[in-house]
Amino acid sequence: MTNRTLSHYIGGEFTGASDALESVNPSDTSDIVARFPDGTAADVDAAVAAARAAQSGWADASPEVRSDLLEKVATILFTRAEELGELLAREEGKLRGEGMGETLRAARIFRYFSGEALRRHGLTLESTRPGLDVATYREALGVVGLITPWNFPIAIPAWKAAPAMAFGNSVVLKCANVTPTVAYALAEAIHEAGIPAGVFNLVLGRGDVGRALVDHADVDAISFTGSQQVGGQVGLNAMKRGARVQMEMGGKNPLVVLNDADLDKAVAIAADGGFFQTGQRCTASSRVIVEDGIHDAFVAALCEKAKSLKVGAALDPSSQVGPAASADQFEQNFRYVGIACDEGGRLAGGGDKVACATDGYFMQPTVIADTAPDMRINNEEVFGPVVSTVRVKDYEEALALANRGNFGLSSGIVTNSLSKARHFRKHVKAGMVMVNLPTAGVDYHVPFGGTRGSSYGPREQGFAAVEFYTQVKTVYTGD
Numbered sequence: 362m363t364n365r366t367l368s369h370y371i372g373g374e375f376t377g378a379s380d381a382l383e384s385v386n387p388s389d390t391s392d393i394v395a396r397f398p399d400g401t402a403a404d405v406d407a408a409v410a411a412a413r414a415a416q417s418g419w420a421d422a423s424p425e426v427r428s429d430l431l432e433k434v435a436t437i438l439f440t441r442a443e444e445l446g447e448l449l450a451r452e453e454g455k456l457r458g459e460g461m462g463e464t465l466r467a468a469r470i471f472r473y474f475s476g477e478a479l480r481r482h483g484l485t486l487e488s489t490r491p492g493l494d495v496a497t498y499r500e501a502l503g504v505v506g507l508i509t510p511w512n513f514p515i516a517i518p519a520w521k522a523a524p525a526m527a528f529g530n531s532v533v534l535k536c537a538n539v540t541p542t543v544a545y546a547l548a549e550a551i552h553e554a555g556i557p558a559g560v561f562n563l564v565l566g567r568g569d570v571g572r573a574l575v576d577h578a579d580v581d582a583i584s585f586t587g588s589q590q591v592g593g594q595v596g597l598n599a600m601k602r603g604a605r606v607q608m609e610m611g612g613k614n615p616l617v618v619l620n621d622a623d624l625d626k627a628v629a630i631a632a633d634g635g636f637f638q639t640g641q642r643c644t645a646s647s648r649v650i651v652e653d654g655i656h657d658a659f660v661a662a663l664c665e666k667a668k669s670l671k672v673g674a675a676l677d678p679s680s681q682v683g684p685a686a687s688a689d690q691f692e693q694n695f696r697y698v699g700i701a702c703d704e705g706g707r708l709a710g711g712g713d714k715v716a717c718a719t720d721g722y723f724m725q726p727t728v729i730a731d732t733a734p735d736m737r738i739n740n741e742e743v744f745g746p747v748v749s750t751v752r753v754k755d756y757e758e759a760l761a762l763a764n765r766g767n768f769g770l771s772s773g774i775v776t777n778s779l780s781k782a783r784h785f786r787k788h789v790k791a792g793m794v795m796v797n798l799p800t801a802g803v804d805y806h807v808p809f810g811g812t813r814g815s816s817y818g819p820r821e822q823g824f825a826a827v828e829f830y831t832q833v834k835t836v837y838t839g840d
């Protein structure tokens with residue numbers, strides 16, 4: 362397969378090509394997908410300057426201009442979906458179908474925000490003082506820095522960049538260095554669509570590029586998705602200089618399985634939420650809380666299901682679970698299995714590497730049973746195909762456990778009791794609740810985000826995105 366040498370995209374030009382860093386196919390580590398530059402603070406300066414120069418013209422353009430151009434990006438992504446889905450599978454390790462699905466999702470996100478550009482969300486009110494008019498306008502923030510992870514390498518950049526641009530901001534994207542080629546393809550689509558030079562910029566490289574973006578005095582806002590650890594630093598550094606900041610930092614999402622649940626359905630939901638996309642979703646059902654009466658049958662059936670899933674190369678059509686995305690992530694998955702067992706968890710299924718025809722980061726879907734709520738496996742994000750189970754005596758204990766810990770992104774319950782489902786929906790402390798569904802898998806037209814340590818700032822996506830990417834101006838008019 363071909364490999365490419367990538368460059369940054371700054372001020373409408375692909376510039377600074379270099380082979381300093383490599384991205385590797387996690388299904389076949391002999392396959393170098395791309396070589397790319399390790400950006401510097403000077404590259405960030407250049408990108409921010411280009412973004413600043415372009416921003417006011419972009420914000421002043423008719424919303425129809427922005428809408429039409431975003432729609433063109435959508436059309437290009439729809440047209441390239443098969444090719445980009447395959448690229449995504451090759452670079453990130455998602456299965457080909459999942460890669461296609463994610464590319465189509467990115468296209469639909471651009472199409473959605475093409476529409477949002479035309480809905481300016483302003484209000485006209487009667488003033489409390491006779492003779493005055495009062496109205497609110499939503500204005501662009503200016504230059505927005507976007508810092509994104511590797512697990513949704515096109516959808517997350519899309520759900521940040523599309524609303525940012527729809528509402529008149531210019532952006533500088535720093536993508537994860539595990540997946541630069543996918544972000545580069547997005548830059549190509551934006552370039553081809555004719556979005557004016559400087560409105561969208563991409564700087565490739567390591568964490569230092571993100572740090573320079575966060576610290577840059579001319580960046581008005583930062584939207585970050587990634588780990589809690591990096592998000593914490595990003596938040597502090599952005600706030601120190603008064604920049605607006607939004608952070609999505611993952612989850613340890615509880616899936617509650619009650620005695621009255623249909624066993625097959627509960628197992629299918631837990632396996633989908635825990636193992637698909639190799640568990641590399643911040644919404645993954647990584648912590649399954651099981652009521653005593655169904656516990657043993659559920660754990661046995663989940664282990665059977667885990668064993669039946671075919672682990673293999675992302676581009677092999679027979680694979681059901683792909684590789685970990687990187688050597689670091691692969692190592693982290695096994696480290697957590699070790700920690701969980703050392704702390705008293707029981708390795709009920711999986712836990713080993715899988716040998717395939719190519720050398721890749723393949724791991725068996727893994728179940729750690731008999732865990733206690735305060736073990737690290739139930740409190741820290743693993744981000745791999747590793748599910749822990751906790752036994753509880755009743756629904757009340759399950760809810761209390763679901764609400765423990767420092768994350769509150771997604772949550773789920775599997776039950777045939779409408780009253781317990783309704784109670785859970787109301788009392789679980791999470792930004793998203795799934796009833797008889799996996800905790801992972803979300804729509805793009807509704808808000809996305811969590812409570813507690815999972816998220817900070819306004820929600821992302823859908824109709825909520827306008828909150829972060831605009832600021833309100835209130836205008837009073839007299840005679």
Ligand SMILES: NC(=O)C1=CN([C@@H]2O[C@H](COP(=O)(O)OP(=O)(O)OC[C@H]3O[C@@H](n4cnc5c(N)ncnc54)[C@H](O)[C@@H]3O)[C@@H](O)[C@H]2O)C=CC1
Pocket residue numbers: 508509510511512535536537538566567568569570571572575586587588589591592594595609610611612642643690693742743744
């Ligand atoms: N919430 C989520 O959706 C995700 C959570 N994660 C978690 O994070 C772990 C590590 O994965 P990574 O992709 O390495 O996540 P990360 O949090 O280390 O990196 C996310 C992004 O931030 C950038 N970055 C790193 N250091 C920075 C700094 N000091 N200032 C500004 N930007 C910086 C990275 O280059 C990347 O683009 C995973 O194992 C998983 O637990 C990873 C990906 C997505």
Ligand SMILES: O=C(O)CCC(=O)C(=O)O
Pocket residue numbers: 512513586641642643644800801802803
């Ligand atoms: O579950 C989903 O569809 C979205 C998950 C997500 O946004 C993430 O893992 O970063």
